[in-house]
Amino acid sequence: MDLATRAAKIKLLILDVDGVLTDNRLFYGDNGVEYKSFYTRDGHAMVLWRKSGLDLGVITGRKSQLVTQRMNDLKVKYLFQGVPDKLPVFEQLLQNEGLHADEIAYMGDDILDLPILTRVGLASCPKDADPEVITRVHFVSEKVGGQGAVRELIEMILKTQGHWQAHMDFYLR
Numbered sequence: 001m002d003l004a005t006r007a008a009k010i011k012l013l014i015l016d017v018d019g020v021l022t023d024n025r026l027f028y029g030d031n032g033v034e035y036k037s038f039y040t041r042d043g044h045a046m047v048l049w050r051k052s053g054l055d056l057g058v059i060t061g062r063k064s065q066l067v068t069q070r071m072n073d074l075k076v077k078y079l080f081q082g083v084p085d086k087l088p089v090f091e092q093l094l095q096n097e098g099l100h101a102d103e104i105a106y107m108g109d110d111i112l113d114l115p116i117l118t119r120v121g122l123a124s125c126p127k128d129a130d131p132e133v134i135t136r137v138h139f140v141s142e143k144v145g146g147q148g149a150v151r152e153l154i155e156m157i158l159k160t161q162g163h164w165q166a167h168m169d170f171y172l173r
Contacts, residue, residue, distance in 0.1 A: 006122040006138055007160035011103040013049060014078070014090070014116070015150060017060040017067055019109035020126060023146030036066050042150035046074045049154050052163040057093065059086045061112060087115040107153055109133060109145050124153050 018024055021042060027035040046056055057078030058071055064081065071079045080089045094101065102121035106113070109129040117123040117137055124139040126149035134140055139156070141149035158164040 003122075003138060003156075004160050006102075007105070007157045009102050009121055010054070010105045010157050010161070012055045012057060012097070012099060012105070013154070013157070014057040014059055014093075014104060014106045014120075016106075016108040016110075016113055017058060017064075018062060019129070019145040020107050021058075021070075021146060021150060023144070024109070024128075034064060034066065036064065036070075037146060038070055039146055039148060039151070041148055042146075043070075043074055045151040045154040046076070048158065048163075048167050050075060051167070052158055052161070059083055059089055059116070061086070084112070085115075086112065087119075090116045090119070105153065105157060107141075107150060122157070125149075 015021055021038055022036045029035065049056060056076045058076055059080045060067065061084050062081065067081060068079065078093060083089050101119050104120040105122035105124065106116050106120045107124045108117055109125050111130055111132050113133060114136065117133065122139065123137040124141065125133045125137050126141050126143060126145035128144040139153060141152045143149040143152050155164060
């Protein structure tokens with residue numbers, strides 16, 4: 001199946017955090033506080049995704065108040081943190097929401113994402129993902145994690161589904 005056919009079916013985008021929404025680095029202050037950096041263009045693309053009537057989710061192995069805050073700011077519908085084995089959460093989400101795997105796009109960057117990546121309709125990763133991931137996805141972003149990979153994926157799907165032009169028309173009015 002070609003990429004456009006896959007993208008046309010997507011109703012839910014699920015993202016990993018570290019290495020996808022961030023540059024995969026963790027910073028700790030002297031007081032033990034964790035810091036992360038999020039790329040605002042990825043965030044704006046996530047807002048456009050929601051405005052297109054599509055749902056967003058995050059499944060991440062780590063747990064962070066920063067992630068909770070950022071995902072709340074972006075109104076992400078599904079947020080699962082501290083999940084080292086992501087597949088059961090993914091399967092439960094599909095069952096609870098009555099979705100099929102081919103209606104899901106997922107972006108991950110490391111081997112712990114493979115159980116989901118190998119099941120979804122549109123598997124994707126940033127260009128700096130683990131080589132084992134890169135060889136098993138449908139779409140490899142030209143951007144690295146935390147620097148526009150999510151934006152690139154969202155734009156591609158929204159353009160395929162015919163939503164992108166409405167956003168452009170709004171900004172070019």
